[in-house]
Amino acid sequence: MKNITDILINKIELMNNPTVAGLDPRVDYLPDELKKTAVEACGAAKAVTEFNCRIIDAIKDIVPAVKIQSAFYELFSHYGAQAMEDTARYAKQNGLIVMADVKRNDIGSTAEAYAAAYLGGDLYDYITVNPYPGFDGIKPFTDVCKSNGKGIFVLARMSNPSAADIQNMALSDGTPLYMHIGSLIEKWGEQSVGEYGYSAVGAVVGATNPQEARLLREKLKTVFFLVPGYGAQGGKGADAAASFDANGRGAIVNNSRGIIAAYKTDKYKGMTYYAAARAAATDMAEDLSSALKNK
Secondary structure, three states, rough: OHHHHHHHHHHHHOOOOOOOEEEEOHHHHHOOOOOOOOHHHHHHHHHHHHHHHHHHHHHHOOOEEEEEEOHHHHHHHHHHHHHHHHHHHHHHOOOEEEEHHHHHHHHOOHHHHHHHHHHOOOOOEEEEEOOOHHHHHHHHHHHHHHHHOOOOEEEEOOOOOHHHHHHOOOOOOHHHEEHHHHHHHHHOOOOOOOOOOOEOOEEEOOOOOHHHHHHHHHOOOOOEEEEOOEEOOOOOHHHHHHHHHOOOEEEHHHHHHHHOOHHHHHOOOOOHHHHHHHHHHHHHHHHHHHHHHHH
């Protein structure tokens, strides 16, 4: 049975580009003409929305998905919530898969409320979820995924350096915690496997830890990976390639600052922010393609 991950894989293969562009704009990423209007919460939220929409226009035919990190919108109170919704709606209207990076979870009715808020409507195809509460916290999300054709990415091995302090801890049998979490994620999604063999319940696995990503990929045959850490955090195409299977499937790689703030770098100097975003997304696609061929 087809699931949301089948749809995502189809889009990736159509564009030959396993990239998700992170729409995480800070005010200082905005060009001067937009920054002038971002003097208070309402103006900043409107400027961010315009910034995002121009980038979506520039990349919608080469990038299959966008990821919206809610923290950068919560900065602007209820105006930011509207900006996040408007951005998601515009991306959906332009045929993109939309991921909300919200890292929510809890238990009982609270988890049910989070699941309904982000997966019960038509704006978000995937959200990120924290595994810490265990299955009690995960089930409300997987239930909504099944009923509404959505997906989740559960944190397994994150890209930040200090994640190892917790996620690499060894259990009593010597298994690293991230590997145990990975096994749980696979179990939680075993009833949601689609036509390509990947579940709607995926895992977040950082590009900055290629050896651990490789071990997870070998073990978790049905778990699709969302791969942060490419670009500004130091991950390269060769690192991200560790998260893909032998057929070049099984993962999508996020790049936020490297795309939306590309115009601020020497490489794309003199270009508009949206033209630079397109160029950076194209360069990333070529880097990933080359890395996967050489894997």
